[in-house]
Amino acid sequence: MRLALLGPPGSGKGTQAQRICEAFNLVHLASGDILRAEKNSASPLGLQVRDFIDNGLLVPDDLMVELMRQKIIGLKQGFVLDGFPRTLPQAQALNRMLFELDRPLMLVLNFVVNPRVLARRFEGRRVCPVCLSVYHIDSLPPARPGICDNDGAALIIREDDKPEVVQKRIATYQETMAPLIAYFAQLGNFKTVDTSAEIDEVTKLVLDKIRRHFEDE
Numbered sequence: 156m157r158l159a160l161l162g163p164p165g166s167g168k169g170t171q172a173q174r175i176c177e178a179f180n181l182v183h184l185a186s187g188d189i190l191r192a193e194k195n196s197a198s199p200l201g202l203q204v205r206d207f208i209d210n211g212l213l214v215p216d217d218l219m220v221e222l223m224r225q226k227i228i229g230l231k232q233g234f235v236l237d238g239f240p241r242t243l244p245q246a247q248a249l250n251r252m253l254f255e256l257d258r259p260l261m262l263v264l265n266f267v268v269n270p271r272v273l274a275r276r277f278e279g280r281r282v283c284p285v286c287l288s289v290y291h292i293d294s295l296p297p298a299r300p301g302i303c304d305n306d307g308a309a310l311i312i313r314e315d316d317k318p319e320v321v322q323k324r325i326a327t328y329q330e331t332m333a334p335l336i337a338y339f340a341q342l343g344n345f346k347t348v349d350t351s352a353e354i355d356e357v358t359k360l361v362l363d364k365i366r367r368h369f370e371d372e
């Protein structure tokens with residue numbers, strides 16, 4: 156199974172991608188996590204992408220496509236793309252690459268969410284700087300407040316979850332996403348899911364959509 160998730164920052168792509176991967180035994184390829192790991196490793200590529208990430212700007216398409224190509228090419232398993240593609244050129248490059256590998260995308264899920272729900276999700280999001288697990292103070296709290304369940308590290312607010320950066324990320328998303336959505340919609344294998352509800356309820360909706368899509372095939 157090879158899926159891609161589209162949706163604004165905070166629409167639940169990361170959380171739902173993890174659950175989809177558990178349900179269907181797939182690999183989660185989250186472009187934001189991949190970039191942050193690169194940035195934290197201070198590799199040459201990490202230094203190139205750092206300023207874009209910290210300012211809520213998109214990393215240039217050629218860098219992004221190359222990075223994702225390296226991740227996808229060695230995979231034997233199916234995967235869920237989360238956060239990539241984010242622009243029309245990325246989508247076209249991805250489709251070309253997967254076509255050449257004879258492993259085309261089988262479903263694109265477009266997450267849509269109520270704007271008021273979205274704002275609340277950002278205010279409460281916390282991440283572990285060590286293992287990159289994501290929590291939320293209301294809906295997905297760690298066992299001990301402010302402490303990662305996996306490794307005991309102190310949780311932080313991501314640089315790009317700060318309100319002024321969030322506004323910029325959502326604006327960038329809306330500008331770049333419309334042509335991308337139109338592109339995938341006309342290719343087919345494209346479904347929209349409303350992800351405004353609580354996490355477990357959204358998981359049911361999402362897994363159900365995926366199962367039904369593959370049953371109908």
Ligand code: AMP
Nearest residue numbers: 186187207208211212213214238239241
């Ligand atoms: P995310 O965790 O998906 O919200 O991504 C965090 C940041 O990483 C974004 O604000 C961008 O700076 C960068 N980023 C993530 N995915 C992409 C992508 N597909 N293309 C360009 N930049 C990206």
